Amino acid sequence: MQMNDMILVSVDDHVCEPPDMWERHLSPKWKERAPRFLTMEDGTNVWLFEEQQIPNVGLNAVAGRPPEEYGVEPTALSQLRPGCYDVDARIDDMNVNGVLGSLCFPSVPGFVGELFGRQAAVGEKELAIAMLRAYNDWHIDDWCGRRPGRFIPLAIPPIWDPDEMAREVRRVAGKGCHAMTFADSPSALGYPSLHDAHWDPFWKACSDEGTIVCIHIGSGTRPNMQDFSAPVEIMIAGTPISLFGCALELVFSDIFTKFPGLKVALSEGGIGWIPYFLERIDYVHHHHHCWTLHSFPNGKKPSDIFREHIVTCFIDDAAGVRNRDLIGVDNITWECDYPHSDSTWPQAPERLWPSLTGVPDDEIHKITWQNTTRHFRYDPFKHIPKEQCTVAALRAKAKDVDLTERVAGGGKQPSDYAKGYATIGDVMNQLAHAFSTPFDGAAGGNR
Amino acid sequence: MQMNDMILVSVDDHVCEPPDMWERHLSPKWKERAPRFLTMEDGTNVWLFEEQQIPNVGLNAVAGRPPEEYGVEPTALSQLRPGCYDVDARIDDMNVNGVLGSLCFPSVPGFVGELFGRQAAVGEKELAIAMLRAYNDWHIDDWCGRRPGRFIPLAIPPIWDPDEMAREVRRVAGKGCHAMTFADSPSALGYPSLHDAHWDPFWKACSDEGTIVCIHIGSGTRPNMQDFSAPVEIMIAGTPISLFGCALELVFSDIFTKFPGLKVALSEGGIGWIPYFLERIDYVHHHHHCWTLHSFPNGKKPSDIFREHIVTCFIDDAAGVRNRDLIGVDNITWECDYPHSDSTWPQAPERLWPSLTGVPDDEIHKITWQNTTRHFRYDPFKHIPKEQCTVAALRAKAKDVDLTERVAGGGKQPSDYAKGYATIGDVMNQLAHAFSTPFDGAAGGNR
Numbered sequence: 001m002q003m004n005d006m007i008l009v010s011v012d013d014h015v016c017e018p019p020d021m022w023e024r025h026l027s028p029k030w031k032e033r034a035p036r037f038l039t040m041e042d043g044t045n046v047w048l049f050e051e052q053q054i055p056n057v058g059l060n061a062v063a064g065r066p067p068e069e070y071g072v073e074p075t076a077l078s079q080l081r082p083g084c085y086d087v088d089a090r091i092d093d094m095n096v097n098g099v100l101g102s103l104c105f106p107s108v109p110g111f112v113g114e115l116f117g118r119q120a121a122v123g124e125k126e127l128a129i130a131m132l133r134a135y136n137d138w139h140i141d142d143w144c145g146r147r148p149g150r151f152i153p154l155a156i157p158p159i160w161d162p163d164e165m166a167r168e169v170r171r172v173a174g175k176g177c178h179a180m181t182f183a184d185s186p187s188a189l190g191y192p193s194l195h196d197a198h199w200d201p202f203w204k205a206c207s208d209e210g211t212i213v214c215i216h217i218g219s220g221t222r223p224n225m226q227d228f229s230a231p232v233e234i235m236i237a238g239t240p241i242s243l244f245g246c247a248l249e250l251v252f253s254d255i256f257t258k259f260p261g262l263k264v265a266l267s268e269g270g271i272g273w274i275p276y277f278l279e280r281i282d283y284v285h286h287h288h289h290c291w292t293l294h295s296f297p298n299g300k301k302p303s304d305i306f307r308e309h310i311v312t313c314f315i316d317d318a319a320g321v322r323n324r325d326l327i328g329v330d331n332i333t334w335e336c337d338y339p340h341s342d343s344t345w346p347q348a349p350e351r352l353w354p355s356l357t358g359v360p361d362d363e364i365h366k367i368t369w370q371n372t373t374r375h376f377r378y379d380p381f382k383h384i385p386k387e388q389c390t391v392a393a394l395r396a397k398a399k400d401v402d403l404t405e406r407v408a409g410g411g412k413q414p415s416d417y418a419k420g421y422a423t424i425g426d427v428m429n430q431l432a433h434a435f436s437t438p439f440d441g442a443a444g445g446n447r
Numbered sequence: 448m449q450m451n452d453m454i455l456v457s458v459d460d461h462v463c464e465p466p467d468m469w470e471r472h473l474s475p476k477w478k479e480r481a482p483r484f485l486t487m488e489d490g491t492n493v494w495l496f497e498e499q500q501i502p503n504v505g506l507n508a509v510a511g512r513p514p515e516e517y518g519v520e521p522t523a524l525s526q527l528r529p530g531c532y533d534v535d536a537r538i539d540d541m542n543v544n545g546v547l548g549s550l551c552f553p554s555v556p557g558f559v560g561e562l563f564g565r566q567a568a569v570g571e572k573e574l575a576i577a578m579l580r581a582y583n584d585w586h587i588d589d590w591c592g593r594r595p596g597r598f599i600p601l602a603i604p605p606i607w608d609p610d611e612m613a614r615e616v617r618r619v620a621g622k623g624c625h626a627m628t629f630a631d632s633p634s635a636l637g638y639p640s641l642h643d644a645h646w647d648p649f650w651k652a653c654s655d656e657g658t659i660v661c662i663h664i665g666s667g668t669r670p671n672m673q674d675f676s677a678p679v680e681i682m683i684a685g686t687p688i689s690l691f692g693c694a695l696e697l698v699f700s701d702i703f704t705k706f707p708g709l710k711v712a713l714s715e716g717g718i719g720w721i722p723y724f725l726e727r728i729d730y731v732h733h734h735h736h737c738w739t740l741h742s743f744p745n746g747k748k749p750s751d752i753f754r755e756h757i758v759t760c761f762i763d764d765a766a767g768v769r770n771r772d773l774i775g776v777d778n779i780t781w782e783c784d785y786p787h788s789d790s791t792w793p794q795a796p797e798r799l800w801p802s803l804t805g806v807p808d809d810e811i812h813k814i815t816w817q818n819t820t821r822h823f824r825y826d827p828f829k830h831i832p833k834e835q836c837t838v839a840a841l842r843a844k845a846k847d848v849d850l851t852e853r854v855a856g857g858g859k860q861p862s863d864y865a866k867g868y869a870t871i872g873d874v875m876n877q878l879a880h881a882f883s884t885p886f887d888g889a890a891g892g893n894r
Binding site: 066067068069070071185187188193194195196221223224225226227229230231232233234236237238240241242244245248249252253270271272273275276277279280281283284285287288289290291292293294295302316317318319320322323326341342411412413414417420421422 | 724
């Protein structure tokens with residue numbers, strides 16, 4: 001097969017929520033308390049929800065911007081490609097990249113609905129669940145529902161209440177949504193740890209409904225950083241490997257013993273480290289179980305547990321693809337990460353194809369779409385004939401998509417940074433400022 | 448070549464300091480303040496130094512014990528194989544394992560001499576440097592010096608004072624020692640971070656003297672653990688990968704720009720994750736340098752910096768060996784980890800050889816000894832004819848070594864643990880107890 005014959009389904013992209021998303025799914029009682037989309041005096045946009053201010057952070061939506069202008073400055077909607085927030089434009093951007101299907105993580109609510117969780121924590125549970133359900137309804141009905149066969153719906157959990165989570169798993173499953181996010185380290189968010197039976201109602205509902213649990217990087221664990229005055233690359237490069245710890249916790253937990261049908265996807269974790277991970281957990285189990293007295297059901301090894309329950313994904317990871325036999329070729333999926341800065345859009349096929357040199361066709365199909373359709377219960381061909389799903393067929397529909405770079409300010413100069421380059425601290429300070437600058441209606445901002 | 452033809456040099460083993468180690472290298476003024484080796488009422492041994500009590504922790508010296516009895520209970524010297532603390536017995540244990548050469552990390556002082564650093568921190572700098580120099584002299588003269596050609600000497604740093612560190616680097620280099628330990632995260636130990644110019648005198652001295660800096664796992668960074676009630680395997684399996692973060696910090700620091708001759712060894716970090724690491728750092732540099740404005744000298748990639756300056760090692764790591772071309776076959780060394788619980792002793796050749804299937808002879812030699820002799824400035828053949836250095840030749844000298852397992856109590860039962868298996872908390876509590884139980888001379892303990 002050729003590059004153009006691939007069928008690409010991405011298990012990790014992101015939606016920047018559009019300003020009108022709260023229009024259709026809230027009762028009048030709640031509508032006036034919905035998050036508000038605001039334009040600040042400097043022209044940038046933010047969301048405001050019950051005193052919480054959430055910017056459109058630049059690094060989260062850089063598709064189509066020149067690399068010099070990546071960064072975390074808060075941005076205006078007008079600086080983003082419409083594909084970030086407009087579903088029709090998103091389809092165009094998927095087509096031009098040859099991508100058939102996409103699972104989109106949330107931006108404003110946080111990966112596990114922390115925005116609503118914080119309101120629940122201060123006693124506003126009714127408000128929180130009303131907003132969370134409206135968010136999921138918007139995502140499933142309006143974002144994914146508009147173009148059948150092109151999206152894998154992904155719900156967010158009412159993380160503050162496991163019984164409510166179970167109800168929401170079952171409710172959205174009834175609407176055809178069989179994926180829900182969860183935190184890589186709930187204890188880092190102030191909830192009980194992964195190992196706590198607290199979460200059993202959630203695991204049980206997911207197991208019952210065939211709902212895959214999607215754990216994205218940055219949903220609890222922070223990368224290990226020694227010095228905020230060091231280059232920000234340390235933080236960026238160290239973030240995906242933070243799922244190594246989550247994978248360890250999952251494998252050695254009793255979650256999969258209690259819920260043998262449960263599947264978990266590690267989102268944006270990469271795959272190149274998995275061969276080492278699997279060797280290491282088996283080595284440790286073999287060397288230590290005689291004194292720790294820990295064992296797995298039916299004499300299984302920890303690597304068996306991993307391969308039975310955990311699904312991995314990668315953007316561009318040649319070492320991982322080379323060693324797919326050590327990972328388990330049935331557990332590898334692909335992602336695009338549009339519109340984040342690690343994305344390969346709009347050259348995803350060109351970037352992926354060299355990694356697949358020498359990979360047999362049947363394994364390419366497993367990695368690029370078949371594993372995803374199975375693990376995520378996604379059936380695009382019910383809606384779209386298979387021959388219209390390839391890279392070539394999709395790109396043929398996208399000849400008019402404008403790929404002109406959207407230039408804004410031209411980016412930073414070395415003199416903009418105390419050390420001449422961006423440190424972790426520089427980026428943290430920008431973020432803190434963006435999240436805390438209060439909306440000043442009198443100063444020219446308007447709804 | 449065959450398994451028996453290998454020449455094995457280990458860059459990571461451990462010495463449990465013998466009771467008489469302070470006899471020869473201290474002036475009478477300091478001798479009475481040296482750490483004291485004590486026998487407790489229950490028969491276990493501890494070291495006592497200025498109110499600090501250090502046990503012989505079981506997991507650190509399990510070679511020769513049945514796996515059921517691994518654990519972290521404090522042990523008596525009589526429970527350890529003499530090879531842990533007696534250098535002649537160590538040579539026997541190396542011979543029986545077919546190992547020619549060994550670099551031994553300290554136990555009682557901590558990997559970077561923290562035992563002495565804590566005294567320096569309370570104003571006892573004279574005491575601290577006297578003890579530290581005596582330690583290094585004992586290690587170089589008595590431990591390594593007794594059997595020329597069999598050890599690579601490794602000094603510990605006076606971590607509390609970079610100028611003193613530089614002096615010690617030069618002093619021990621004068622005695623033929625060209626390796627010194629350092630912390631993977633000095634800031635975690637209360638000192639300035641890796642990135643701070645504070646350490647420049649140390650880096651400069653190492654660069655000047657051709658001294659390799661050896662950074663062992665557990666020398667600052669703790670593995671990421673979410674819940675102490677979870678199985679202890681999570682902590683054990685997650686510890687080596689903690690050097691991923693250190694490698695990131697080093698590569699993106701300006702240390703190697705300032706000191707282009709400097710080499711750093713990552714000790715017990717494993718190698719299976721390195722292909723992913725190198726791909727990831729190059730990907731991040733490529734995707735982000737346009738806005739972060741961070742660059743390396745002469746347009747180098749971060750993977751170039753890694754391969755020029757960082758030496759890796761592994762115990763048993765098939766995926767890493769398979770992908771040696773992605774790591775850089777000139778940067779891989781081997782380790783035995785005697786007498787710790789992850790060691791493959793006394794079957795190291797049998798465990799290593801299957802990983803080397805299909806590896807060309809010249810690359811086997813690089814990995815098992817040639818890289819080590821070059822990076823660590825070690826020349827065994829000056830003392831021992833090469834034909835006497837192979838696995839077969841060394842084992843031929845060790846026919847009388849007693850490999851009978853040293854059975855003590857029979858190990859724990861499930862009922863000994865609240866959850867039926869050892870949790871992180873169980874092990875932490877044992878450790879805390881071992882380190883804090885005061886010596887009670889009246890209760891039957893004696894020197």
